[in-house]
Every structure is written in structure tokens, then in C-alpha cells.
Amino acid sequence: MDLPLLPLFPEASRAAGLQRLDGFLPRAGTAYARDRNHDRGAAVVRGNVSMLSPFLRHRLVSEAEVIAAAVGRHGAAAGKFVEEVGWRSYWKGWLARRPGVWAAWRQGVAQDLAGLVRNPALAAAVEAAEAGRTGIDGFDHWAQELARTGYLHNHARMWFASIWIFTLNLPWRLGADLFMRRLIDADPASNTLSWRQVAGLHSRGKAYAARAANIHGFTDGRFNPAGQLNETPEPLDEAPPPPAGPVPRPYPADPRLxxxxxxxxxxxxxxxxxxxxxxxxxxxxxxxxxxxxxxxxxxxxxxxxxxxxxxxxxxxxxxxxxxxxxxxxxxxxxxxxxxxxxxxxxxxxxxxxxxxxxxxxxxxxxxxxxxxxxxxxxxxxxxxRWDAATAAGASHGYFRFRKGLPPLVELALSGGAEELCLTNESRR
Structure with a gap:
């Protein structure tokens, strides 16, 4: 199937983000919880997901105002949407308290690139995967969709990462770097840590397996890579991340200067x-x-x-x-x-x-x-305040963070999430 030539996000503005939010809000409740995992492709209107991620990435609209709008419209029925927006804030807070994980990823990419120079066969395999020339049903389409539109459905991102790591046996850090180069909504925390999650490095020992039946079902029958995938992967093993550091604090401004x-x-x-x-x-x-x-x-x-x-x-x-x-x-x-x-x-x-x-x-x-x-x-x-509060809750795993969502929702509804933390403490 030919992919659309027109951009999915024709305007990068706050007005366009608010318009997209307003158009999605009627479906931010039970309809989102029911349909969000279906990837129907770039050739159709993706009404089952918000498509707000590029606007959230650049904070043209904020996580707090999106949550407040959804809860204001649907109440408790917006719970799944709130949780998914919460993942973005959790990842940002988790990495803010462990910046060494990002530095290690960058260093690892440089090492992986050096490895490609020494291993032409691996370099050719990476090039084929990036270009969508592996022969794996679905994967090649997503690689080409990413190159042409700068976007993938979140479920497709997980399938893609799992196939890259466990079926193609390619370095996970190079896959994460590919997404950082091509995704319009590329976020250092969400992207790096999601790839770590798929690889079994975030929730230690729990890798995400892309399964042909799951792909077939949630792409509405568009793809069926039966017999092509490693569906029982062993999680990768690397040194565990450091314990959580302090919650970020701003460097104070001097109003006299x-x-x-x-x-x-x-x-x-x-x-x-x-x-x-x-x-x-x-x-x-x-x-x-x-x-x-x-x-x-x-x-x-x-x-x-x-x-x-x-x-x-x-x-x-x-x-x-x-x-x-x-x-x-x-x-x-x-x-x-x-x-x-x-x-x-x-x-x-x-x-x-x-x-x-x-x-x-x-x-x-x-x-x-x-x-x-x-x-x-x-x-x-x-x-x-939103960033300070969400980082404070990102000391451990997401499920502990999720238990702290109700006060964060209240902060969003109050309007206080947009306020500034003014403190004389240093950031670190």
C-alpha cells in the first residue's frame, strides 16, 4: 500500500494542537480504552488515538491541560487516556533523576557504530532494517512509514523495536537512535526508556515479544508475519541503572538582572x-x-x-x-x-x-x-510544578507512579500544574 505523501502534522503550532485536542476529546473516554491499540495505518484517519504526541513533545499543549480536558469531558471514563499521558511524564521524571542512563545510551550508540565498521554484514543488516528491506511482513511497512511520515502508532513502535532486537538481532541502541532521528515526536526519555522496556532492561527480565497473532489482530488483518518472528525472546542483560537521584530543582533567576x-x-x-x-x-x-x-x-x-x-x-x-x-x-x-x-x-x-x-x-x-x-x-x-511533581513520583516503576496519579489529576484540574517552581535550591 502506498503511504501518504502529505505530512500527518501540517502545522506545528499551539492553535493546531488545541484544535486536534478539541477534535479528539469526544473519543478520549471508553472509545479510547477500547480501540487505542489498533494500528489501522497512515492511509486512514487515526481517530482511535489522539495524535497529540508532537504537540506534547514540544509543549505546545501540556500534559496537564490535556488530562484536565479529558477528565472534564469524561470523568473516570478517561482513566486509560490519563494513564497513557502519564507514561510520558513518568518517563521524563524517571530519566531526569537518572541522567546517566541517557549518557550511557549515547556512549553505547558510538560503540555500536564502531562495531558496524568492523562488521560489514551487521552494517548491511542495519541498513536493510532502516530502509524496510528485511522481508518481514509489517516491519518493512513500518520502517517506510516512519521514513515518509515521521510517525508510528505506539503499538507499531513496540512491535518494531521487538523485531529489531530479538528477530533481527540488531543493537537496540541503534534502533532507538533511528527513532530519535526520524520521529516528529522524538523525546529522549520516552524513546530511550521505551526501547529499554522492550529489551527487558527497564522492567528487568521482562522483554516485550512481538507476536504474529497480535500483529494480525491489531492491524485489522493488514499484516501477518507468521513464522517470521522470535516470539519467545530472552531479555537483554546490561548493568542495572543507578538508583533515583534528587528531584530536579530550578536554577533561580535574579529579578534585578x-x-x-x-x-x-x-x-x-x-x-x-x-x-x-x-x-x-x-x-x-x-x-x-x-x-x-x-x-x-x-x-x-x-x-x-x-x-x-x-x-x-x-x-x-x-x-x-x-x-x-x-x-x-x-x-x-x-x-x-x-x-x-x-x-x-x-x-x-x-x-x-x-x-x-x-x-x-x-x-x-x-x-x-x-x-x-x-x-x-x-x-x-x-x-x-507539573514536572517537579511527576519527577517526585518517578522514583521506581510506573505502577507505583500510577498510584499517585489522582493528586496529579487534581493538580491539572486546579490549573496549578502550569505554575513555576520558584526556589533557591540548586537543581542538583
Missing amino acids: PALLVLTEDDGRPETLFDGLEMCGAVALDLTPFRAVAGPVAEPAAAFARDALADAAARLVAAGGPAALPVGAPTAEALAATLIDDARAAGARQIVLPHPAAGHAAMVVDRLIPRLQAAGLHLATRLR
Whole structure:
């Protein structure tokens, strides 16, 4: 079947995200719980799932407002939808408290790439899998769908990852990097930790098996890879992750210092982030070059990120803030130099940005801090109560986190989730 040439997400804006949320809300209750696992393909309207993930990834709409809208419409019947949105916040909080897992993944990708140089047969197998030339029914379609649309249904992502790891016997970290390069909604926490989950590394010893009957049933008969899959996989074995570290805390801003505002892909709501600051300039920071390891981010994903930043910048101006100049560089050192120059040109004495999510954003910020400090610039971050509260609950597994969902739902319904954590404690 030919895949659609038109993008599934034609506009990266808050208005488009709210419109999509409004269109999905009637189906966010029992209909979602019943139908969410069916992948009917990119050639049909996916009304059984919200398709909100790219907007949530860039926080053009927030997890809290999506949950509040669903519960406000359906009450307890929205429970399954709330749980699925909760997974996103759980993954982000879990990784924020264990940033070394992300660093280990990046290091592992580099090692795996070196292994491909030494093993041409493995390199050819990875290339065939990425291109959708394995001969496995369903898998090849999903590889091509991912390349052309930048999106896969969540169930297809799990099947794809399981087949990649256990049937094709390919390095799991390279599969996760492929998703980071091609998915429009690529999120460091959700993506990396979901691949670890499938591999049996998150819930230790419990691998996810892609089964032909399950694929046949939940693709409504489109695919049936009977006899092609390893349906009894042994989970991978790696060193366990470190215990949970402290809950993130923001670097406090100094309201007396003129501030250069930095917009990033982690929070597309700048009009609610920078109250109480003396704003003397703004930049929109493109972090997509740092997202993956094995190659550049695909253009559909990079374009969505750029457009989301532009939409955020336009709303900042509409709210009375400064116009944001686009900024990008291939290295953290080059970014630091650019930010220092921009801050000095604007007369800023501090740089304020959304608190970086665990992954490439936090990695870049950690590299920026000593250079900004050496230039006499104070760096501050703005952390929302939702992110602090969900990270606090992400100390162990998801099922313990799920028991803490009711107070999080109340926080979302109260409107307090969008508020900022203002504290004099350091982030670490």
C-alpha cells in the first residue's frame, strides 16, 4: 500500500494542537480504552488515538491541560487516556533523576557504530532494517512509514523495536537512535526508556515479544508475519541503572538582572514562563543537532521543531515580550559563544530558559554553564510544578507512579500544574 505523501502534522503550532485536542476529546473516554491499540495505518484517519504526541513533545499543549480536558469531558471514563499521558511524564521524571542512563545510551550508540565498521554484514543488516528491506511482513511497512511520515502508532513502535532486537538481532541502541532521528515526536526519555522496556532492561527480565497473532489482530488483518518472528525472546542483560537521584530543582533567576530569554523545544509556552523578569532580548535555540548520534535528524522532524519554536516566538511577542532571534550551532561550545555575544549585545546579565528536560537539552545546558559563568553571565531555569511533581513520583516503576496519579489529576484540574517552581535550591 502506498503511504501518504502529505505530512500527518501540517502545522506545528499551539492553535493546531488545541484544535486536534478539541477534535479528539469526544473519543478520549471508553472509545479510547477500547480501540487505542489498533494500528489501522497512515492511509486512514487515526481517530482511535489522539495524535497529540508532537504537540506534547514540544509543549505546545501540556500534559496537564490535556488530562484536565479529558477528565472534564469524561470523568473516570478517561482513566486509560490519563494513564497513557502519564507514561510520558513518568518517563521524563524517571530519566531526569537518572541522567546517566541517557549518557550511557549515547556512549553505547558510538560503540555500536564502531562495531558496524568492523562488521560489514551487521552494517548491511542495519541498513536493510532502516530502509524496510528485511522481508518481514509489517516491519518493512513500518520502517517506510516512519521514513515518509515521521510517525508510528505506539503499538507499531513496540512491535518494531521487538523485531529489531530479538528477530533481527540488531543493537537496540541503534534502533532507538533511528527513532530519535526520524520521529516528529522524538523525546529522549520516552524513546530511550521505551526501547529499554522492550529489551527487558527497564522492567528487568521482562522483554516485550512481538507476536504474529497480535500483529494480525491489531492491524485489522493488514499484516501477518507468521513464522517470521522470535516470539519467545530472552531479555537483554546490561548493568542495572543507578538508583533515583534528587528531584530536579530550578536554577533561580535574579529579578534585578536584565535577562536574555532562551526559547527551546522543551517548552513552547514562553508567554507563561518569563513573568517577573526584566526582558532585554530573546533567542530561539535549535537543539535538534544534538538529538541523535548516528546521523542528522530527518527533515520532517527538524522542520516541526523549527516551526514549533517559531510559533512560540510569535506568541511571546504577542504577549508583549521581545522578538526571538533564531540561534543554532553544531557544538555546545559554539552555542555558548553565540549566546554570550547575544547577551552582551542585548545588555543582559543573566540567561533564562525552560528547565531542560533530561536528554540532549540537559546535556547541552550542562556544557554551557561553565562557559556562561566564565563570561559573567548568570544562568537560570524555569521549572513547572507539573514536572517537579511527576519527577517526585518517578522514583521506581510506573505502577507505583500510577498510584499517585489522582493528586496529579487534581493538580491539572486546579490549573496549578502550569505554575513555576520558584526556589533557591540548586537543581542538583
